[in-house]
Amino acid sequence: MAHTIAEIAAALGAQAVGDVTLRVSGAAEPAAAQVHELALAMDPKYAGGLAQGAAVAALLWQGADWHALGLKAAIFAPRGRLAMAGLSRMMDAGPAIAPGVHAMAIVDASAQIGAGAAIGPFVVIGAGVVIGAGARIASHVSIADGARIGVDALILQGARIGARVVIGDRFICQPGAVIGADGFSFVTPEKSGVEEIRETLGQRDVGTAQSWTRIHSLGAVTIGDDVDIGANACVDRGTIRDTMIGSGTKLDNMVHIGHNVQIGRDCLLCGQVGIAGSSRIGDRVVLAGQCGVNDNIFVGDDVIAGGGTKIFTNAPAGRVLLGYPAVKMETHLEMQKALRRLPRWMKNVAQATDKGE
Amino acid sequence: MAHTIAEIAAALGAQAVGDVTLRVSGAAEPAAAQVHELALAMDPKYAGGLAQGAAVAALLWQGADWHALGLKAAIFAPRGRLAMAGLSRMMDAGPAIAPGVHAMAIVDASAQIGAGAAIGPFVVIGAGVVIGAGARIASHVSIADGARIGVDALILQGARIGARVVIGDRFICQPGAVIGADGFSFVTPEKSGVEEIRETLGQRDVGTAQSWTRIHSLGAVTIGDDVDIGANACVDRGTIRDTMIGSGTKLDNMVHIGHNVQIGRDCLLCGQVGIAGSSRIGDRVVLAGQCGVNDNIFVGDDVIAGGGTKIFTNAPAGRVLLGYPAVKMETHLEMQKALRRLPRWMKNVAQATDKGE
């Protein structure tokens, strides 16, 4: 997949200078770049690397003197990481899945597969499934009865799409993700210890042995457009209504979404985040890695939580959170600063008090 | 799967009123319910929803005036969530797996498959495996040599059951779960830094470079009756004796159970909980999402831990825990309250001391 500098610049909406007919077949860090590769030097700190590497074309920081850097051509992009997004999309060949349905795939006769789809070996597609045009479905994927998926889906190896799950356009699903497992919802014949604790904040009767009965999930999962799901991530079905993920939301690897959860638009949930059952997450929420959200709470629009934050109570829109339990970021920083000083401070106060007596 | 109101009430051990011959084919939230669905209105707050929706039959809170709510029939259940368990079991069709062994499944000639089993495509069942009657095994599952599974198992897409694993009756396994991976157990030729830290609580020699040698897991996993395992959860084999999970225990998605762990009966381990190697968990223990349990410790019967609790030391029976490191819930709440006040309080005390001098 070679592209001219002019083509790349046009795709990025960026400005190209020098010999724009020059072709590159890949991108690389400046010091490691070979002569046929585009060096990615979007910051002046890479100037030295350009000299070390063999690239003759580069994506450069604004204002760079491309002649002095010894280049034959250059692209200037005002926002480097955004340019990277466009460039990486051009350069990514994607998985190699032959067009059509592989002879070793099992597609139910009642399933509707859109035009131009590529379905790999050992895929199983159930009755009544509808998949939009342009789908690429890698090996070992299963899509259960009645699921519906929009156009241009990319579903990678061994992902599991459950029955009656509905997904919008341009869905990307990394390997091993499970969309539509049964929710984790159980009830005991009599009130359980957990219910008592929630009511009394600590007092309960521990005498009775009881077993758990499953509440099956009759709902499914509804997912909007442009949603990405990470490797080995899990999204559970809803109990009655569907678990919901809004358009533009991205889930990283091993994110866990409990039953009945509703997630808004354009959220980022980073690696190993967990959202317990029936909680609602607003739009544009960003939860860094290993965050946890309690069940049955609400996290407002534009909330951002740092890594490992555990959110136990409703969070108002726009709040920046940190800590276990989560508090405002500045409160967390103050508390941690005070806690760091505390051991010595207790000693000093104790001495001062002694002296005073 | 349509049922009459009378049938549903009988299955739930509940009282039905009105036209009990009326048939419903599903359940829904009151406001979204269609005319052929049973509205789930187990709390007076749903009264308004019933008026919005089209249902003519409902599962109602005790004492509700079903006539005034405009219904033709109603079911009263004293404990609503328990009724939901029974109702959802009736309404859940489960996965569509054709009876018998799929032509594209590979079942070893020495395996014994119980009567009425349904085994899906691309399943692999190894030598000497024994599976009880009524098993439903979805696509892409693998069950390795010598594993034994009781009656009425439901094993969903891509789950992995390791060699010689023994599982009781009515096992439910969500997609992608791995039962019987090798334990994470390594040793260095000389004492490692970790061993030194454990002995000295902080002092050690960091000079020596050593490599890790695996201690293979020769044990397997033994699982009781009525155990459920969540999507992409992992249960490791034991080193010599088996890792054990007691009857009635439920694991949520992405729960990690290390080698040699012993878990009692009727426990609930919620999403992303991790239990490190060789720890013992009592009966009826409930660990909320993202809890962690250190290796080689004991968590007593009826312990309940809130979300994100990290348990480093033995926990006595009946204790309610919270925090990192885990302490009694009330202690945690006091500590957090004090910590919240600390920054301002330090300032005040410093001022008071200054004044006093």
Place this chain on the structure above:
Amino acid sequence: MAHTIAEIAAALGAQAVGDVTLRVSGAAEPAAAQVHELALAMDPKYAGGLAQGAAVAALLWQGADWHALGLKAAIFAPRGRLAMAGLSRMMDAGPAIAPGVHAMAIVDASAQIGAGAAIGPFVVIGAGVVIGAGARIASHVSIADGARIGVDALILQGARIGARVVIGDRFICQPGAVIGADGFSFVTPEKSGVEEIRETLGQRDVGTAQSWTRIHSLGAVTIGDDVDIGANACVDRGTIRDTMIGSGTKLDNMVHIGHNVQIGRDCLLCGQVGIAGSSRIGDRVVLAGQCGVNDNIFVGDDVIAGGGTKIFTNAPAGRVLLGYPAVKMETHLEMQKALRRLPRWMKNVAQATDKGE
């Protein structure tokens, strides 16, 4: 797989006494050992167990009186767990995969499979893949185009190896692991709230709704020799250069390694650890279960972090860490001790101050 006591002792480099021609076919805990099994009694506390069990040969603690313990043969190993490593390797038959390529595996004609390889059913191996001699590849594994794997690999059920991933010799991969998913890297057209927070530590404009654009991962993953990857663990591709894992490093179940991460040699990353994008981990680093490492930071050689530690900033070589946020272990213990005393202490100081006035 029966072995004589002499063979076992020779393999372990240990001393054998008594009837060293005696054969054992397995190993067991002393109290549960049968007559044909080797009892594992590497500590005097197991003396009683030996009397209860039926074993006539044992692996014993240094200085044990094997005659008095009623044994016919014994092996003495100076470092018991190291002996266990050797012994468990001898006793572990490993997965049963028939030699050669299974009729139901799909191996691209251009792939090179080394001598003596065993490839199970429903495996997919892509174009240009190179796999060294002695590989054992269990059912349902996929290895995408251009991946290269060294000699004696053991890749278990349903593991996913992405395109162009390069792995050294003696690789062990537990079921369901995903090596080479796309990194979690997104950018907005304008500066996002997260970028603003990082710059201002708290202030930002929340008015603008923006969508995320993926930065595709053009790099792959490079893994050294003797690396083990746990069940359902995930290692993402790099954006431009490869994500790297050094020789001798071991990852436990559900460990998450973000894009561009570089991990050194001989590290242990325990269950559910997460390393965010572009961070670097030194050699011999040990992160206990559920640790988290922030993006773009450096964790020095020989760092050890206790369970659940969240590392937000660079950690110097040799540091022992604990806490959220991570601090030196002794600092953490002091802080927690002070925090435990704080509620009562605040009360006492308040009373003292009142009295003093």
